[in-house]
Amino acid sequence: MDNIAGTKSSLTWAVHISVVILVALWLFPTVGLFVSSFRTGDQISSSGWWQALSTQQAQLPAIRVEGDETPTGGAFVIEGELIAGDNTVSAWGTSSRAPQAYEPGDTADLGDGQTLLINEDATFVLTSSETTEGTRLPRVFLTASSPPEFTLDNYREVLTSSTAGAGILQSFINTLTVSIPATVIPILIAAFAAYALAWMEFPGRALLIAAVVGLLVVPLQLALIPLLQFHNTIGIGKGYLGVWMAHTGFGLPLAIYLLRNYMVGLPRDIIENAKVDGASDFQIFVKIILPLSFPALASFAIFQFLWTWNDLLVALVFLGADDESLVLTGRLVNLLGSRGGEWEILATSAFISIAVPLVVFFAMQRYLVRGLLAGSVK
Template identity: 75%
Template sequence: MTHVAGRKPALTWTVHLSVGLLVLLWVIPTLGLLVSSFRSGDQIVSSGWWQALFTQESQLSPIRVAGEEVARDGVFVIEGRLFPGAARVSAWGTSSREPAAYAPGATADLGEGMGLRVEGDGFYVLTSARTTEGTRLPRIFTTAATPPEFTLANYRMVLFSPMAGQSILQAFLNTATVAIPATVIPILVAAFAAYALAWMEFPGRALLVAAVVGLLVVPLQLALIPLLQVHNALGIGKGYLGIWLAHTGFGLPLAIYLLRNYMVGLPRDIIENARVDGATEFQIFTRIVLPLSFPALASFAIFQFLWTWNDLLVALVFLGTSNDQQVLTGNIVNLMGSRGGDWEILSASAFVSIAVPLVVFFSMQRFLVRGLLAGSVK
């Protein structure tokens, strides 16, 4: 009775639940990052992203009274507003020990003929019997109810305002300049090599395949310094050409291995019939093998693009840290150092950084599994 029709084995349900859990573990942080990127800094500090759609009552950062002093009815008056927007003050105070000592509209006696009143909309009035010039004005501690609010100001600042020496938009363009050629070049080189290893007979082919497999386990960190010395000797040490060649070299073993396994699994009859009909190896490669190998090409393109887009180490070594060459990952690291308290800026920058990889992955993911599993089962 364990295999009754219509019932799924326990292992199947376990797999489905595990996959669903993994999806949630990836989707929830991404959703939180997206929501936080549209919120202000005060909202991020005062409440979690899952509360973004609800009115939140929280204690805002203290604000010191400031403004132009004017004489009115025999007293000196300073007026101002605590915050823009639709937030409503529910309580306020002038001391960190009693931040909610007064209700909106109440007047606090500060002594020496000085009084302070804060209205529910955040408007405040400071009155004094004598001038306040040269006097340290009081701070206002506010507890306010803030309605849901979303803004594009974070993205405008990230994309168009210079921060940490340059704008994220320039770093975005630099990253695209690195990632696109560093993805296309290895595919072009590896496709030719994979076809030769899969369908062309020549001495030493098995040794080359073994060497490619061996290179898969070599850490790229071991090759960084020697490769940089070679680039410096050739005059391409710090520049886009150098980093393109570096990413090509680091990506070729996986590309050749993946494409070769796929091409070996193609029907032999098609290749042999083309040769009998007089097709050259180049014609077979371009007109038959490449179109049939598109799933494998797309699979490697996803991996290589994600790797080069999110890379920091290789970019620092082969490209440098100048403003006109810095990539997104390096720029975000600088933002974390110089603007670590501006969580709204960091969240918007991070989402800009992952937006393109997400688009690339979801547009090509249908080829991923088919290309990776090719050649594993005969």
């Protein structure tokens, strides 16, 4: 009964469910990061991104009462606002052991002739029988609710401020400078090599193919320091040329292997007819092979761009960690260390770092499967 037309086997349903789960695991954090990038730091720390559209109620950290003292009727009065914004106080207290001891509008006796009144709109009145100048004013604990709040200030701060944004825009430009050439150069070289290994007869071709396959399993970490020493020896040193060459060398084995498998699967009759008509290998490559191999080229371009964009290790080794040449991943590491409490800055910076890879992936994803399956079916 499982093979009846119009029915789906249990394996098909399992595959569909697995795909849905994988998509959800990828989508939820991305949506959460996007929503968090428009929220304020207080709301991020007090509630999850899925609660961004609802009114939030949370117990705020201790707030020290402060303000200018005014003599009034034999007493000294300080008035002010504890928290700014459209917040509503539901409870408050003067001790961390009883943070909700009073309701809005209640007056608490603090002793020593001091009383404190806190209203629902977070305004307060501190009354003292003696002057409070030179003394430490009390602190309070508020439980308040706030409406949903979204802002573009996070993006303005990250993209325009050299101090608060810590050079995110410069790092964004540096990453583009690394990723685009490091994607284009391997494709150009690998396309020529793949055509030669697929359609040109010469001694040692099988050994070269085996060597390319073997290079796929070589860890790049083993080659970083020797390669940097080689760059210093030949005069390249640290710079964009060195990181482009490094990414090209590490990406060529996969590029050649992927493109060669695709080109081998192209119809032989087309190439043979072109040779009969007098076309050279270069003309066949440029006018026939490259247009037909676009899915494989796009597939590798996606992998290479995502790898170089998200790379940290190669960029640190061949570019360094100074502010002028630091890439986006390195900048985020610095932000995590220096601004770990400012979650809105981290969320905004992280979403900016994944925005370009998302655009590249969705723009070229239709070619991804076609390129990866190249040569698997004859």
